[in-house]
Amino acid sequence: MTAATPPPHDGPPPHDGPLVVQPLKRRHCAECRCGPLPFLVMEEGAPRCLDCADLGHLVFLPRGVTALTRRARAESGLSAVVVRFHRRRGRYERQGVLVEEAALARAEERCLADAEARRRRRERDARRRAAEDVRFTAAFAAEIRRLFPGCPATRAEAVAAHASVRGSGRVGRSAAGRALSEAAVASAVRAAVRHVDTPYDRLLMEGVPRHEARRRVRAAVDATLREWRTANGA
Structure with a gap:
C-alpha cells in the first residue's frame, strides 16, 4: 500500500x-x-x-x-x-x-467544579452589571433634570430607565449616551415625549409614514421641551 x-x-x-x-x-x-x-x-x-x-x-x-x-x-x-x-x-x-x-x-x-466556578462568576458579573446599570440610570435621570429642570422627576426616571436598558441599542447605550452628552440625553427625552405625549404612535398605526408622523407632532414635542427647560415647567 x-x-x-x-x-x-x-x-x-x-x-x-x-x-x-x-x-x-x-x-x-x-x-x-x-x-x-x-x-x-x-x-x-x-x-x-x-x-x-x-x-x-x-x-x-x-x-x-x-x-x-x-x-x-x-x-x-x-x-x-x-x-x-x-x-x-x-x-x-x-x-x-x-x-x-x-x-x-x-x-x-x-469539570463540574469548573462549571460551578463559572456559575458563581456569572452571578458576580450579573450583580456588578446590575449595580452599574442602577448608577448609570440615576446619572442619566440627573442629567435629564439638569437639562430639563421642569421635567417631572418621575418622567425623568422613566425616560432614563427606558433609554439605558443594557443591550437595547437605545440612545442611552450608545457611546454618546454612556458619556451623558447633552445631545444624546435630549434625544432620549424628545423621543419619550413624542411617544408618550403626542398621537405619534397612533399615526404610525394608521399607516402614516414615519417622517410625516414626526412632522405632524413636532410642534407639540417642541412645546413640551420648551416648557420643561424652565424650572417652573412642572
Missing part, C-alpha cells in the same frame, strides 16, 4: 498510540470469535475485540466536550482514540476516546 492509498474501510489509518475503530460492517474478533464488534482493534491485519486487545477495561467517551476529553485522557494511564470511516468524505473521523473509568470520573468532577 502506497502513502497515497487510503486504508481499508475497517482498517485504522496511521496513528501513534492505541487506535480503536467503530466498524461499518459486521466484524468478529479473529482471536475469540465474539461479535459483531462495536469496537475493534486491527492487529496484523485482523480485527480484535477490546478484551483481546487488552482495552476491555476502558469506557467510551463520545466527542463533544473538549475540556472533559482532555482531562479524561490526562487522568487516564491508558487511553485510545476511536475513529469511524466516513464513506462520503473518504476518510476516518474521530468519534471519541476510550479512557479508564476512574479517570473519567475524576475528569467529570473537575
Whole structure:
C-alpha cells in the first residue's frame, strides 16, 4: 500500500498510540470469535475485540466536550482514540476516546467544579452589571433634570430607565449616551415625549409614514421641551 492509498474501510489509518475503530460492517474478533464488534482493534491485519486487545477495561467517551476529553485522557494511564470511516468524505473521523473509568470520573468532577466556578462568576458579573446599570440610570435621570429642570422627576426616571436598558441599542447605550452628552440625553427625552405625549404612535398605526408622523407632532414635542427647560415647567 502506497502513502497515497487510503486504508481499508475497517482498517485504522496511521496513528501513534492505541487506535480503536467503530466498524461499518459486521466484524468478529479473529482471536475469540465474539461479535459483531462495536469496537475493534486491527492487529496484523485482523480485527480484535477490546478484551483481546487488552482495552476491555476502558469506557467510551463520545466527542463533544473538549475540556472533559482532555482531562479524561490526562487522568487516564491508558487511553485510545476511536475513529469511524466516513464513506462520503473518504476518510476516518474521530468519534471519541476510550479512557479508564476512574479517570473519567475524576475528569467529570473537575469539570463540574469548573462549571460551578463559572456559575458563581456569572452571578458576580450579573450583580456588578446590575449595580452599574442602577448608577448609570440615576446619572442619566440627573442629567435629564439638569437639562430639563421642569421635567417631572418621575418622567425623568422613566425616560432614563427606558433609554439605558443594557443591550437595547437605545440612545442611552450608545457611546454618546454612556458619556451623558447633552445631545444624546435630549434625544432620549424628545423621543419619550413624542411617544408618550403626542398621537405619534397612533399615526404610525394608521399607516402614516414615519417622517410625516414626526412632522405632524413636532410642534407639540417642541412645546413640551420648551416648557420643561424652565424650572417652573412642572
